[in-house]
Amino acid sequence: MDLDTIKNARPTPLSIYEMLESRFGFQGWWPGRSNLEILVGAMLTQQTSWRNADKALRNLRKAGSLNLNAIANSNLRELGALIKPSGYYRQKAVRLKAVCNYIRDRHSTLRRFLHVDADALRAELLSMRGIGEETADSIILYAADKPAFVIDAYTKRVIRRVFGIKEDLGYKQLQNYFQGGLAENVGLYKDFHAQIVELGKRYCMAKPVCVGCPLFKACRYGKSR
Ligand code: SF4
Incomplete structure (x- = not known):
């Protein structure tokens, strides 16, 4: 599978968010006091x-x-x-x-x-x-509180594993995947990024801990192990 085909594939960005949020809860962290x-x-x-x-x-x-x-x-x-x-x-x-x-x-x-x-x-x-x-x-x-979905190393790693993509993922393509599948909502974008960081720290590390991961059922990599 490549990045062009995941646009219509499952899980959708919204379902990924829902799986993460139902496990981790609303994160509510913003990186800075001002x-x-x-x-x-x-x-x-x-x-x-x-x-x-x-x-x-x-x-x-x-x-x-x-x-x-x-x-x-x-x-x-x-x-x-x-x-x-x-x-x-x-x-x-x-x-x-x-x-x-x-x-x-x-x-x-x-x-x-x-x-x-x-x-x-x-x-x-x-x-x-x-x-x-x-x-x-x-x-x-x-x-600035304006809608821009942040793509970091955790996001790239999680999406590559969930969809079984081998190639490197381009920033803009990946951002389009998320923004195309979500309502344009600053609070949602903020919390989604925080959820992915939490997943990357607790489960989807360089050496992933797939058992118990909230995305396990939807993840090609996790199911193949
Ligand atoms: S199931 Fe494993 S590879 Fe897939 S997202 Fe979770 S930790 Fe990462």
Whole structure:
């Protein structure tokens, strides 16, 4: 099976969500205490776990540096030291500072930036160094409260296994699969992503634990074992 044929195949995106939600319950986590934290966290968690990104966020918070102007005006060495737990800290410091400068110079405030229409916001985010599709959509969904289904490594792994797909899955194709099968609903997209993260942490790891997995009955990989 390939990605084009799963559009009409079972399980549908909605039935996957229902199976996960009925097991895990509504997750209700949003990654950050403020929109700036969500944006900064989305950049810091690249190539590392959320735990490490959170340590870096805590350092920024403690230093009183979690605001747009503080990061835009920061000394790169000091900023790098604060975000060191997130790894690749020199590169991340340069990119974070550049993004904050861009937002401040073009839009004055983060609030105005996030107010931009979703397609334009995505295009602006993707034009910045260090922001790829997953990071852009995380910011659009969780900080701007606009509908963009986030595709991460967990999502790709789960869908490949559920449908028995061997090939790598393209970001946009996979996003179309989810968005095409769901009502355009920000709360649903947020919770669905959280459900997939929970599944990836508890069952669908690199070495999956299929027995007891909420998707077991619908999963080709699980049933083949
Ligand atoms: S049944 Fe196994 S492979 Fe399928 S989604 Fe669950 S943990 Fe992953």
